[in-house]
Amino acid sequence: MPASPLCGEQAVPVSRLSLLDKIWQAHEVYDGLLYIDLHLVHEVTSPQAFEALRLAGRTVRRPDRTLATADHNVPTDGSKVAAQIADRLSRVQVEKLETNCQEFGVPVYSIGHARQGIVHVIGPELGVTQPGMTIVCGDSHTSTHGAFGALAFGIGTSEVEHVLATQTLQQRKPKSMRILYSGELGYGVSAKDLILGTIGRMGVEGGVGHVIEYAGPPIEALSMEGRMTVCNMTIEGGGRAGMIAPDQTTFDWVDGLEAAPDPLPLDQWRELRTDEGAHFDTELRIDATDISPQVTWGTTPSMVCDVTAAVPDAVTEGDERALEYMALAAGTPIQDIRLDRVFIGSCTNSRIGDLREAAEIVKGRKVASTLSAMVVPGSQQVAAQAEREGLDEVFRSAGFDWRSAGCSMCLGMNPDTLAPGERCASTSNRNFEGRQGRGGRTHLVSPKMAAAAAVEGRFVDIREWS
Amino acid sequence: MNAVTKIRGPISVLRRSDVDTDQIIPKQFLKRVERSGFGEFLFYDWAKEPGWDLDPNPILVAGRNFGCGSSREHAPWALEDFGFKALVAPSFADIFYSNCTKIGLLPVPLPEEEVEALMGAVEAEIDLEDQVVRFDGREVGFEIDPETRRRLLNGLDDIGVTLLSADAIEVYERDREREGPVTTL
Numbered sequence: 001m002p003a004s005p006l007c008g009e010q011a012v013p014v015s016r017l018s019l020l021d022k023i024w025q026a027h028e029v030y031d032g033l034l035y036i037d038l039h040l041v042h043e044v045t046s047p048q049a050f051e052a053l054r055l056a057g058r059t060v061r062r063p064d065r066t067l068a069t070a071d072h073n074v075p076t077d078g079s080k081v082a083a084q085i086a087d088r089l090s091r092v093q094v095e096k097l098e099t100n101c102q103e104f105g106v107p108v109y110s111i112g113h114a115r116q117g118i119v120h121v122i123g124p125e126l127g128v129t130q131p132g133m134t135i136v137c138g139d140s141h142t143s144t145h146g147a148f149g150a151l152a153f154g155i156g157t158s159e160v161e162h163v164l165a166t167q168t169l170q171q172r173k174p175k176s177m178r179i180l181y182s183g184e185l186g187y188g189v190s191a192k193d194l195i196l197g198t199i200g201r202m203g204v205e206g207g208v209g210h211v212i213e214y215a216g217p218p219i220e221a222l223s224m225e226g227r228m229t230v231c232n233m234t235i236e237g238g239g240r241a242g243m244i245a246p247d248q249t250t251f252d253w254v255d256g257l258e259a260a261p262d263p264l265p266l267d268q269w270r271e272l273r274t275d276e277g278a279h280f281d282t283e284l285r286i287d288a289t290d291i292s293p294q295v296t297w298g299t300t301p302s303m304v305c306d307v308t309a310a311v312p313d314a315v316t317e318g319d320e321r322a323l324e325y326m327a328l329a330a331g332t333p334i335q336d337i338r339l340d341r342v343f344i345g346s347c348t349n350s351r352i353g354d355l356r357e358a359a360e361i362v363k364g365r366k367v368a369s370t371l372s373a374m375v376v377p378g379s380q381q382v383a384a385q386a387e388r389e390g391l392d393e394v395f396r397s398a399g400f401d402w403r404s405a406g407c408s409m410c411l412g413m414n415p416d417t418l419a420p421g422e423r424c425a426s427t428s429n430r431n432f433e434g435r436q437g438r439g440g441r442t443h444l445v446s447p448k449m450a451a452a453a454a455v456e457g458r459f460v461d462i463r464e465w466s
Numbered sequence: 467m468n469a470v471t472k473i474r475g476p477i478s479v480l481r482r483s484d485v486d487t488d489q490i491i492p493k494q495f496l497k498r499v500e501r502s503g504f505g506e507f508l509f510y511d512w513a514k515e516p517g518w519d520l521d522p523n524p525i526l527v528a529g530r531n532f533g534c535g536s537s538r539e540h541a542p543w544a545l546e547d548f549g550f551k552a553l554v555a556p557s558f559a560d561i562f563y564s565n566c567t568k569i570g571l572l573p574v575p576l577p578e579e580e581v582e583a584l585m586g587a588v589e590a591e592i593d594l595e596d597q598v599v600r601f602d603g604r605e606v607g608f609e610i611d612p613e614t615r616r617r618l619l620n621g622l623d624d625i626g627v628t629l630l631s632a633d634a635i636e637v638y639e640r641d642r643e644r645e646g647p648v649t650t651l
Contacts, residue, residue, distance in 0.1 A: 029638045032613060033628065037644060045538065047499035058625070061635075067649035073497065089497035096499050107649050128647045140537040140561055156565035157501075158624070166628045168635055172611060174560075204484055228552060238534065240560045259647040300484050300534075313595035318483050342552045411536075413493045432488045432535060434511055 018278040019245055020176050020211050022271070023151040027134045034171045037133040039163045041068035041106065041120045042098035044413070045138030049161035050100040060104040061167045062269075067128060067236040068101050068108040070094045071118045072413045076376050076403035080112035080232070090414065104164075117405040120144040120347040124228065125381055127257025131246040131269045136163055141347045141429065142241075142403055143234040147227035148254070149246035149272045151211065154235065166285040174211045174240050175281040181216035183289030189464040190357070191226030192349060192427070192446035194218065195233040196294035198286060200304040207239030210282060214244050218288035223354035225252040232348045233429050236301040245273040269297020272279060289464050293462050295334050296431045296444040298322035303431070307461045309451070326441050327421075333461050335441040337443070341424040342373035342454040343436070345448055346410035349427035350378030352385050354447045358427075359386075361451035361462075368457030369398035374401040374416070400454070412437045467570045469621030473552045474591040475524035483529035487541035487562060490533070496540055504540055505547030509581065520618025522549025525592065527584050529555060540571070546571045552592045554599065556581050567614050570623065574599060574608045594619060 017025075024357065027035045037061075053059070060066060070082075073090040082098060085091035094111060101108035103466070105234075109115040115122060120141055122128040129145045135152035136142060138160040145152035153289055155169065162168055185194060199206075212234050214227075222230070227244050235243030246269050254260045292306040299322040305312060313330040314320040322332065328337070344350070345357050367373045375395050377383035386392055392402045409416040410428035418424055418440025427450050431442040445453065448462050476531040495507045505522075512518060520526075526545065533541060543567045545553065552572040566573045574592055576584065576599060583602070584590060590601035594615060598605045617624065628635075 025648060026642070026644075029634050030631070033631065033634070035635070035643070036636055038647075038649070044496050048501040048539075051499075051501075056625070064648040064650050087497075093497050093499055107651070126651065128649055130647060132644070138537060138539075140535065154537040154561050156542075156568060157538055158539060158565065158568035162625050163640065165625050166635060167639075168633075170613075170626060170628065171622060204534060205557060208531070208557060235535075235561075238531070238559065258651055259649070261646055265645075300486075314508065316483075321482075411488075411493050429485075430488070430535060432486045435488055435493060438492070438511060 016275040016277040016279070018176055018274045018280065019149060019213055019243055019272055020151065021278070023132055023134065024173055026132070029168055031377040032170055032172065034134060034169050036136055036163050036167055036169055037065060038128055038135040039066045040123055040135065040137035040142070041066060041160070042072055042073045042137070042139065043093045045157050046160055047093065047096045047100065048157050049164060050104065051283050052161050053104070053164060058165045059163045060106055061220060063105040065167060066106045066164070067123070067408060068097060068106050069101050069116055069119050070097055070110045070124055072407045072411065074111045074406040074414060075414050076406050079406045082111055087415070106172065114380050115258070116394050117381065118347045118350065118407055120232065121378030121382065124148065124224070125379055127254055130254060130260070131250060132272050136169060140235045141232050143239065144228050144232040144347055146234070146243035147224060147242050148230040148250055151241055152242065153241040162366060175209050177207060177210040177212045177239070177282040177284065179212060179214050179219040179284045179286060181214070181286050181288045183287045184218055184221065184289065185288050186463070188448065189291055189293055190448060191222050191229040193291050193294045194288060195230045196296065196301065196304050197291040199205040199233065199237045199301050200294070201286065202284060204236065204300050204302045205238045207234060207237040210239050211241045211243065211453045212239040214242060215274070218248060219227070219244055223353055224249060225351045229348055230353070233301065236429055291451050293446065295449070295459055297326065297328060297334065299325055299431055301429070301431060301444060305334065307459055308425040309334055323438050335461065337423070338458045339425050339453055341369050341371055341418060342450050343409045343424055343426040343428065344374070344450050345376030345378065345408050346428035347378065347407070348429045349447050350376060350382065352382050354427065355382065355386050355391050358447040358451040359391045361448055362455060363394050363400040365373035365398055365455045367454045370457045371454065373399065373454040374403055374409070376403045377405050379405045409436050411435060425450045425459065467621050467623065470570050470572050470594055470618040472591060472593050473524050473572060474648040476589045477525040477527050477584065477587060478521050479585045480520060480525045480526060480528040484531045484534055485528055486489040486535035487533055487538050488535055492537065496538060501543060502547060504544035505549070508544045508548045524549070524551045525554060525590055526550045527554045527581060530557050532558050534559040537561045539565045542566045542569050542571050554581060554584060567618060570618060572618065572619070575605055576608055580606050
């Protein structure tokens with residue numbers, strides 16, 4: 001009903017829904033049961049779920065809405081089949097994934113397959129990740145897929161089993177939060193800095209119980225890779241899922257991909273945005289212009305500061321513990337921190353756009369003699385694309401180790417780990433104690449910052465560095 | 467899942483905040499394909515620190531944002547296998563909380579000052595029926611979703627419960643399921 005300012009009648013209430021409301025409504029089988037459009041599976045959180053199905057005599061309800069890959073455990077040495085995996089337990093787990101998928105009819109891209117890669121890289125790359133979907137995976141970084149305007153979140157193994165058996169999830173609607181950004185990101189400041197800066201402001205618990213919608217001009221200006229980086233780290237701020245309304249940037253990404261509809265249902269997808277005046281339980285406003293390149297100094301992602309700052313004084317017992325673990329004294333300038341390792345990879349920053357940004361920095365330069373640096377592409381397709389563009393050569397000739405696809409040293413389940421005491425600039429998502437290897441010390445940064453740190457052997461302000 | 471009604475006994479205290487699931491059960495133990503036997507690896511690295519003392523009592527009391535980070539259900543499996551039956555903290559990470567309820571390990575959020583008081587107690591009783599924690603002659607209520615509570619009290623199998631509504635899922639798929647994409651490329 002059109003607005004009629006001259007008429008005194010009560011206007012028909014217009015429903016003002018958020019993006020979350022719209023996706024939720026479209027997937028509610030009934031109150032408390034949510035239909036799942038896409039279930040992504042990997043080798044670490046699925047074996048017990050498949051085993052339980054087997055014991056109960058249950059089947060996978062919708063193999064055509066399920067997709068598996070091997071990523072957490074795979075060595076990045078170019079091994080082509082599970083039998084080549086030296087670590088016995090890792091080998092068994094990857095083989096188990098393969099036999100489970102075969103038995104239950106689930107499509108699987110295991111080690112050696114041209115479509116294998118980190119689960120949150122291959123979904124968007126194949127086009128199975130699409131606007132308006134509900135997407136789950138037994139992995140907390142499933143929030144990545146929200147970059148496409150999907151509701152995507154991590155689940156545990158019991159829930160993996162539930163989704164395999166029923167294609168649904170028992171779920172209460174979470175609270176909603178919107179983070180509205182204004183201004184624009186400055187030169188050299190990336191999506192990774194934006195999300196690290198956001199987590200620094202809201203804390204690791206700020207998003208608990210919420211689905212977070214990221215909005216505003218600085219978000220709209222991001223590439224799909226940048227949007228995935230932002231949504232990926234939602235969980236590090238405690239948020240269950242992150243989402244960004246789809247727009248032309250999204251449609252351009254999906255268009256033409258193997259699993260994409262042809263033509264794209266753009267009329268439906270354009271409806272996937274928050275209505276003016278929709279309610280959010282929590283709102284946060286951040287001026288993106290204020291964000292500088294970020295470096296974490298502690299053992300949670302909210303222990304972060306500007307690259308131009310110094311390691312802060314400990315305020316809490318947790319801070320004290322973190323400084324001790326990180327072997328850092330308060331007051332140390334971030335740019336004086338010397339590094340032993342650099343890792344460019346993970347579901348946060350291993351896509352072709354990330355690798356291009358890092359390659360641009362290292363082109364014609366050399367990795368500092370005091371450290372070792374590695375690049376782990378997010379998928380075999382990313383690796384192939386990078387090789388077509390000659391990026392592998394850029395990295396190799398600078399002294400980087402160019403690896404094959406997997407989660408690698410983001411969590412060090414494969415042989416790529418830090419030795420005790422080693423300090424690493426990493427483009428991954430967690431700087432928890434021991435995350436990259438027992439006793440290892442992780443500093444989270446953007447791909448550009450990691451690349452420049454590799455050259456200098458210490459952190460530098462990418463905005464002033466040349 | 468076994469039914470959960472009352473959990474009574476001595477408490478163990480872990481006075482740390484933001485305990486992430488990487489600490490609860492480090493990555494090297496996620497390679498196992500079994501569901502049991504994780505208890506001996508609980509807090510594997512922290513347990514080597516001097517002064518570490520955590521007994522397998524029925525109740526673990528910890529700091530804010532317990533269970534943050536990775537979605538690994540191996541973390542609740544390890545806590546449960548070690549001997550804990552209930553966890554009390556000012557707040558829990560979402561996925562971890564949900565994972566606990568799926569295996570009958572009861573997560574109990576209490577206000578920060580009550581958690582602090584409980585840390586000073588020797589033992590406690592958690593009554594899911596009445597939704598209260600009793601300690602030192604006091605009774606403190608806690609929140610839990612009614613449906614989650616019902617399932618825990620009755621030890622219901624979630625999949626079994628959902629499959630009672632298989633008709634509703636079929637109707638959804640017939641009338642409302644979105645088109646594609648299929649993963650069988």
